[in-house]
Amino acid sequence: MGEEKIGVVTHYFSKVGAATMKLTDGDLKVGDEIHVKGHTSDFKQVVESMQFDHQPVTEAKKGSEIGMKIKEQVREHDVVYRVVPE
Numbered sequence: 661m662g663e664e665k666i667g668v669v670t671h672y673f674s675k676v677g678a679a680t681m682k683l684t685d686g687d688l689k690v691g692d693e694i695h696v697k698g699h700t701s702d703f704k705q706v707v708e709s710m711q712f713d714h715q716p717v718t719e720a721k722k723g724s725e726i727g728m729k730i731k732e733q734v735r736e737h738d739v740v741y742r743v744v745p746e
Contacts, residue, residue: 663695663741669734670725679730681740688726688742689719696730698738705731 666686672679688694688707695704710728712720720726 662744666742667740669738672734679734680727682725683722687721693743695741696738701734701738703732
């Protein structure tokens, strides 16, 4: 399995277990598997839903800032990769 960098975490909301991320290098869609990696973060999860401007979306393009539920705590500047099946 390969990975490609698609963005970085910009904020984490601990009370609701959600994060915002800026898609700096690629697109993302519901169903994609992501890998979040940082100083203390290192986990994978499947994107089950995401929001853009507080509206549910099924895909987001490079340059967007999206919000999504996240299963573990993340921190600002953690890098988000999309897992690419080979």
